[in-house]
Amino acid sequence: MNVITEDKLKRYFTITGEAIKKAENSGNRTELTKEREDFLDMIKRYYSDAEFFYKKGDFVNAFAALNYAHGWLDAGARIGLFDVHDSRLFTVDEENSLPEK
Numbered sequence: 363m364n365v366i367t368e369d370k371l372k373r374y375f376t377i378t379g380e381a382i383k384k385a386e387n388s389g390n391r392t393e394l395t396k397e398r399e400d401f402l403d404m405i406k407r408y409y410s411d412a413e414f415f416y417k418k419g420d421f422v423n424a425f426a427a428l429n430y431a432h433g434w435l436d437a438g439a440r441i442g443l444f445d446v447h448d449s450r451l452f453t454v455d456e457e458n459s460l461p462e463k
Contacts (some may be wrong), residue, residue, distance in 0.1 A: 366421040374428045376417070378409060381435050381451040384444075391442035398443040405434045 382405060390398050408431035415424035439452040440445045446452050 366425045368421065371416065371421055371424055374425065374432075374448075377433050377437070377451065378412075378428050381432065381446075381448075382406070382409060384446055384448060384451060385435055385438060389445035391445050394441075394443060395410070399432055399439040401443055405438075407433045408434065432433065 385405070386402060392398075410432065411418045412424045412427035415421075415427060435444070435451075437455045438455045439446050444452075446454060448454075
């Protein structure tokens with residue numbers, strides 16, 4: 363349980379990559395367009411960092427970078443920068459998300 367296997371890391375790359383695509387293609391329920399772009403930039407940078415560490419065989423830092431990327435995704439979804447309704451990929455639900463505009 364305390365080992366980051368390559369299989370586990372690949373699964374997290376898949377889930378985070380899928381969430382990134384969903385966030386990019388989603389609407390924005392706020393007027394924070396610059397902030398949305400900033401969030402997407404940070405997410406992609408952390409994902410890229412994860413790929414860099416993975417290629418070096420540094421699974422611990424790759425896993426950490428993926429978790430940072432997904433944290434930004436979840437935060438953006440939670441405040442409405444990404445209008446996603448997918449509890450498999452994001453920690454959002456209908457009750458706790460911002461109301462529709």
